[in-house]
Amino acid sequence: KNQVEQSPQSLIILEGKNCTLQCNYTVSPFSNLRWYKQDTGRGPVSLTIMTFSENTKSNGRYTATLDADTKQSSLHITASQLSDSASYICVVTNMNYGGATNKLIFGTGTLLAVQP
Amino acid sequence: EAQVTQNPRYLITVTGKKLTVTCSQNMNHEYMSWYRQDPGLGLRQIYYSMNVEVTDKGDVPEGYKVSRKEKRNFPLILESPSPNQTSLYFCASSFIGQGTYEQYFGPGTRLTVT
Numbered sequence: 679k680n681q682v683e684q685s686p687q688s689l690i691i692l693e694g695k696n697c698t699l700q701c702n703y704t705v706s707p708f709s710n711l712r713w714y715k716q717d718t719g720r721g722p723v724s725l726t727i728m729t730f731s732e733n734t735k736s737n738g739r740y741t742a743t744l745d746a747d748t749k750q751s752s753l754h755i756t757a758s759q760l761s762d763s764a765s766y767i768c769v770v771t772n773m774n775y776g777g778a779t780n781k782l783i784f785g786t787g788t789l790l791a792v793q794p
Numbered sequence: 795e796a797q798v799t800q801n802p803r804y805l806i807t808v809t810g811k812k813l814t815v816t817c818s819q820n821m822n823h824e825y826m827s828w829y830r831q832d833p834g835l836g837l838r839q840i841y842y843s844m845n846v847e848v849t850d851k852g853d854v855p856e857g858y859k860v861s862r863k864e865k866r867n868f869p870l871i872l873e874s875p876s877p878n879q880t881s882l883y884f885c886a887s888s889f890i891g892q893g894t895y896e897q898y899f900g901p902g903t904r905l906t907v908t
Contacts, residue, residue: 682836710894721798721884721899722837729894767836771894782897784836 680705682770682785690791695758699788701751701768709771713742713753716765716787725753725766758792765789796821798900800885806906807875815870815903817885823898824890826868827852828860830881831902837884843868844890875907 682703691697703711710729714722726735726742728751734743739756755762765787772781798819807813819826827842829852839852843862857879859871868887872879885900 719902719904721886721901723899724896727894727896782839784838786834786836 680770680772680783682768682783684766684768684785684788686788687786688789688791690793691758693758693760693792693794697755697758697790699753699755699766699768699790701753701785703749703751703768703770703783703785705749705770705772705783707773708746708749709773711742711744711751712769712771712782713740713751714767714769716767718764722767755790760792760794763790763792796898798885798887798898800883800900800903802903803901804904806908808908809876810874813872813875813905815872815883815885815905817868817870817900818866819868819885819887819898820866821887821898822865823887824865825895825897826862826885826887827897828858828868828870829884829886830854831884832881840870840883872905875905877907879905880907881905 685700712727713725716722725737725740728735728744730746741754744751767787768785770783801816824845828840829837831837838854840858841860843849849860883903886897888897889895
């Protein structure tokens with residue numbers, strides 16, 4: 679069964695500290711892996727997209743890693759800010775060879791709270 | 795500004811009263827999709843459309859209808875809403891194909907059915 683699991687479910691850190699969020703998946707065949715940031719009450723916004731051949735990608739203070747062999751990804755946030763408080767969702771795209779587009783499999787997210 | 799818009803943003807209704815949530819995108823995307831988000835669950839796809847007049851069921855289509863008469867619009871219709879359809883709904887759009895295309899999400903519609 680295609681699944682995406684994220685850990686921890688929630689996390690509280692102090693402003694200025696670093697943190698790492700984890701994502702494990704069993705999606706096959708794999709197309710790409712995305713990390714989204716979702717502020718409370720708003721739609722998800724893309725942070726990074728990585729294909730099979732990419733093992734790291736950065737977007738400002740956000741750095742995502744991908745190990746396609748172990749089917750694991752992480753999102754590292756450096757020097758956290760209060761505005762980083764949000765839910766972070768890992769999404770794996772299931773390659774659909776027979777169709778014109780692929781299917782996105784969503785994790786349940788990690789809720790991050792950055793405190794002053 | 796490139797965006798996906800949804801209306802209304804908040805809606806409280808009663809069981810059985812038909813409603814429509816509109817979705818519009820201005821990026822000329824072929825692909826549009828509706829998701830619902832419930833506590834403890836990831837976003838689940840309701841319906842999607844790969845182009846005008848082409849729609850298909852997602853993972854949780856029961857109780858919903860969609861239409862795609864124009865490329866930019868993809869309304870979600872609840873013919874007879876029930877309390878278990880109380881949820882946060884997102885519309886999304888993207889270009890189509892096997893490539894790595896960004897999927898853009900709308901701001902969400904919070905629906906409460908009493």
